[in-house]
Amino acid sequence: MRDGGASCPGSIRLVASVLDLSPQLGIEAMPSQKIETGHQDVVHDVSMDYYGKRLATASSDAAIKIIGVSGSSHQHLATLTGHQGPVWQVTWAHPKFGSILASCSYDGRVIIWKEGSKPDEWSQAHVFTEHKSSVNSIAWAPYELGLRLASGSSDGNISVFTARTDGGWDTTRIDQAHPVGVTSVSWAPALAPGALVGSGQFYPVEKLVSGGCDNTVKVWKLYNGIWKMDCFPALQMHADWVRDVAWAPNLGLPKSTIASASQDGTVVIWTVAKEGEQWEGKVLNDFHNPVWRVSWSLTGSILAVADGNNNVTLWKEAVDGEWQQVMTVEP
Numbered sequence: 001m002r003d004g005g006a007s008c009p010g011s012i013r014l015v016a017s018v019l020d021l022s023p024q025l026g027i028e029a030m031p032s033q034k035i036e037t038g039h040q041d042v043v044h045d046v047s048m049d050y051y052g053k054r055l056a057t058a059s060s061d062a063a064i065k066i067i068g069v070s071g072s073s074h075q076h077l078a079t080l081t082g083h084q085g086p087v088w089q090v091t092w093a094h095p096k097f098g099s100i101l102a103s104c105s106y107d108g109r110v111i112i113w114k115e116g117s118k119p120d121e122w123s124q125a126h127v128f129t130e131h132k133s134s135v136n137s138i139a140w141a142p143y144e145l146g147l148r149l150a151s152g153s154s155d156g157n158i159s160v161f162t163a164r165t166d167g168g169w170d171t172t173r174i175d176q177a178h179p180v181g182v183t184s185v186s187w188a189p190a191l192a193p194g195a196l197v198g199s200g201q202f203y204p205v206e207k208l209v210s211g212g213c214d215n216t217v218k219v220w221k222l223y224n225g226i227w228k229m230d231c232f233p234a235l236q237m238h239a240d241w242v243r244d245v246a247w248a249p250n251l252g253l254p255k256s257t258i259a260s261a262s263q264d265g266t267v268v269i270w271t272v273a274k275e276g277e278q279w280e281g282k283v284l285n286d287f288h289n290p291v292w293r294v295s296w297s298l299t300g301s302i303l304a305v306a307d308g309n310n311n312v313t314l315w316k317e318a319v320d321g322e323w324q325q326v327m328t329v330e331p
Helices: none
Strands: 011-013 034-035 043-046 054-059 062-069 075-080 087-092 101-104 110-115 122-128 136-141 149-153 156-163 169-174 182-187 207-212 218-223 226-229 242-247 257-264 266-272 280-286 290-296 304-309 312-317 323-328
Touching: 034 122, 043 062, 054 087, 062 087, 062 101, 087 136, 122 169, 136 323, 149 182, 149 207, 156 207, 156 280, 207 242, 218 257, 257 290, 266 290, 266 304, 280 304, 304 323
Parallel strands: 043 087, 136 182, 182 242, 242 290
Antiparallel strands: 011 034, 043 054, 054 062, 062 075, 087 101, 101 110, 110 122, 136 149, 149 156, 156 169, 182 207, 207 218, 218 226, 242 257, 257 266, 266 280, 290 304, 304 312, 312 323
8 A cells, every 4th residue: 555645754653564464354464663774854755565574665765775674684785866855656466577666756857776786786777857837646567568667747647568588668648638637547467357257268358447636537548559548438426636546356256356546535445347337436445634645455455545534444235236334454
């Protein structure tokens, strides 16, 4: 769960994840530990690597910290400097591509970091300067699509960077995706809805969802190398900025699900049963505070919500289709 608000400068709280345990969630307490990151300012984002062994943190001090985690202990491994403004997000690539981290910043840049032969050796493998203002969100594509990163910026554009075999990168762009600013991007699962229940060849899905300062959620699909909007009209149930969007893993089930979080205090669950049909939205809850982040479990069955009141709550869809809060994570 990315922290869109502000915790104590330099510190984060690591909570043992139950997002992918038994759906019964018969758990009375979630053990947690406080980690002093060494940041000199507010921590905006925390990302755990694929194996749960390392954390990357992003801060307004323009630095990124790499922290090793083992049981109840942790150790500082590296500090990455290169941005010239607050770092909003960090995210790990799938380990099949090596030890790679991406970061985005208020300085308008996206940096790809690569680990060297030692845990404290990191280098800037590539710096993208396509955006003309703050880059607010980044997301790696499903590994089935190759090493590919999407970024959303206050300049209104979304960029998609794809690594080539020669070490270079190709860039495609969605111009003016949200003209007053893009706040968030998230990739669809590579497995098409219903793929596990049908027969035939598997073709990866290449879709994105974005949220923006125009209060809308938009779905995009890659057609012959060009990104085009895949929902008409744009999805609009929010009355203020959309702060975050998250496309749920579907495990081949016959529907797609997106969660969107807004400055207006609501989280909306969007679903569509079949390709080409209209998305339908349902308000999960009104939190009466800005909602900063939404994050799905690996199975897509549980949604974590972080709101402006420093609460993180876990939600699960009941048999009747209604969403129920199943846990509050104590700060």
